[in-house]
Amino acid sequence: MKLITLVAKVDKEKCTGCKTCAKVCPTVAIEIVDRKAVINEELCRGCGNCNQRCPVYAVTMEKLEKPYKVSVAVEDVPYEKIDELCKKALLNPEQIICYCTATRAEEVAAAVLKGAKSPEELSQLTGVRTGCKVECIQPMLRLLEAHGVTPVPPEGGYQWYGRTPTIWDIPEEVKKKYSSRGFYFDEDIKLLNKVKDTRKEEK
């Protein structure tokens, strides 16, 4: 869930149509029309990536007169299914996966179960990856993959490239090689398994 308070605005005089903004937009809200960036305000989640990467400073972030929330109702999906999907993605449904919006795995799982097919759709629906735009891409990809979805990155964009390894994927020989250097892989696996498997009511 995210409260959307900002929207991107393009200064057409400054815009050179270089497409950088479109390539970094996590909600694919920007199109280049007649060599100028055009923002689809309905899809813009006010993350500011375009503002932060525009090489000619043509994008400003303006406050919305009427902020609005985007969220997916967890109640719309049977919780057993959410729980099952999160477990498959090695996440606890209650754990926060987007630190900027405090969005929890269960909401993103609900969005996936309701049919979201890509990180971009998840960002549009829940607001995840529209704060820092960095830290939550992997749990999003893990949840999609756990549901059997293989998303394709936006063509020519830099939004994301692929899922990366988790601690559970690290080969034994690699763990052995580095265990004396202060990396506590097996102990961390134990901790993350505990988080994944614990449910509040059980506690």
Added chain:
Amino acid sequence: MLRKPITPQKPRVSQYGVDPKYVTKRVAEYPEITSVMLSDLFPDTPKVIYPSEKGIAAVREAAEKALENIDMSMIKPGDSVNVCASHHGFTLLGGEPYAELLRTVRDVIARKTGTDNIRLRAGVGLRFRETEEYIKAFKLDEHYKGKARGVAPVDEGIPIETEIGTLYGIKAIYDADWIVHVHNSDVREVHFHRQVDRAVKPFGMSYARIETRSTYHQNLGPRGANFTARSIFASEFVQSKFAFTAFLDMSPVGVVGVDADNDLYALNDRLTVAGCKYYGKIMTLLGQIDECIAALDFPCPVPYVFAAGVIYANFVGANVDLFDLEGDLPPYTWYTEAFYGKDGKPLIEGVPPVNPAIKMCVQNYGWGGYPSAFFSEHIPTIVVGREQAEVMNRDPQNIEYMSHAVIADNLDTAMAFAYKTTKTDKVIIFDGAAGGINVSESLAKFLIEKAPYVNKLVDEELLPKWLCQRGVDPEVLKNFK
């Protein structure tokens, strides 16, 4: 031992904080504030080259000396070289020492190799234009002859094959024949990297794409996280481009020197020892504080403001030994934050609370640009000035920060409220004071009393344990200078 307050670091013009004109009063200006030098607390506090009478020339001199014996023969005339830097260095002592190191590295490479195609590629944290601001402020673009640029984790990436699978780096970091890694040894985010492979961290962070950084903070766990950096650095691809490294050698009191090496792991081992020893002592001492008001007053995001070389995020976790790898979760790290449930309580047993000694936080001056709601949610926080509150409200990373904080019209009312409500007169100020720490007189006396105990505890018990946990033989301490 009590001295007059040390001059705080000046506010900085930045899109991530308020205009300096709104910082009308500093916490260190109050009559009850004094300062303690770290050398008065710990007798083994190292001598520094900066700040010193020599000024910034001391950094250049140390850098030239350190680079003298570095093998640069792999770089041929006409080869392209990316000098890779990170935002963090510019937050140390006003930024000039790191900027001077970056200038010197360029000059020495040009002189020793004959190449002039030397570019500065400066990575960032979560404020994508931050190093652009530093490049401009320190005129690094001029020094690098128009070849300096800030790079961000959402910029075009490249896959890097590693021992654990594919990770992703920022293309512009690696688009040269050679890369030179220029960083600093300040421990900073111990809660994240746990002083394990500290020197390697930027390869998994400021030089890395979002996929890699998310791997660090979501996929690997609180003690395995920094392995992303090791994986990337150890990859064939990065090894084929890595020429050498140069570090601003930091201590909590300032710049100790410049260290350089063709072997990053060798340099890493050296700074592991120094980091545990010097930062370990002050962090352990701050962990002894029983109650206080924490005042933030520095040009950086909330978790990164400094007191005695220690960042606020580490003070928030100072009730736990962050260097001890037997402990899994620090009181603050993103893994910890993730593990708080909807009812505001931890999902599992054993999650340590944030430092209960911090009774209130007064944010006189601190930036947005880092997801900080965890801090205002867990620690009663007063933000000084509506302009500063507005900075947080406009920040997409801090939409909820002010939901948990209150606003004071000015610093006087904020401090009066904090004193009255917390009923403590102990104040610690995170204002980047160099060489020591600005605190209230009551806290100064407390620290002076506790320091001998901490000194002994770290030297005799904790430091040997910390080094063993990192594969370093404590015997090295016998010859440690």
